[in-house]
Amino acid sequence: MATKQSPKAGTKVSHSTGITVTLDPQGKTKEQKEQELSKRVADCKDKDAATVIAGLDADKLPGTIKTSSNDPADMAGTIRGGIAQGTAYIVTDAIVDNGRIDLVVDTVAHHNRELASQQIPAMCEAAGKQAHPYGFKVPLFSDNSGVVFSDDTNWSYSFEANITNAFGAVARGCRLPVPVP
Structure with a gap:
């Protein structure tokens, strides 16, 4: 199949002018x-x-x-x-x-750690609300230092949080594990 031509098709040329046609053997x-x-x-x-x-x-x-x-x-x-x-x-x-x-x-290891760090805030929010329906504040995450990898794809995370009960009492520094789906 011709994929390129010089001069372009329709151009008037003299008999002595050369024409170059580029062919692709695969026809694409x-x-x-x-x-x-x-x-x-x-x-x-x-x-x-x-x-x-x-x-x-x-x-x-x-x-x-x-x-x-x-x-x-x-x-x-x-x-x-x-x-x-x-x-x-x-x-x-x-x-x-x-x-x-x-x-x-x-x-793979770095990629999975990056994915884990992106998932941590949402997972902490869900775990905290389930375990402590009367009050829970998701901590701010600056890094994924609490992530523990058992191999390149399996990991767990735990963190400390302040928890408020139904009567307003606050427990500070509670360690919460986050279940990984």
């Missing part, structure tokens, strides 16, 4: 390729990075692997080395850019 236009890559990228997010990278490598698709979308450096060598040494990575974002698939990855 640049737009079709971009659409296919976009569909493929949609399937990459939240998947095991080693599997995704191996699939892209097998199909000889170009791109970069970074730890942040704003990172100027391609970390492919470092990340591939980490995977080879047993570090588990997850794809957190994937972008199609001019025929390239750029992956953003994070270690």
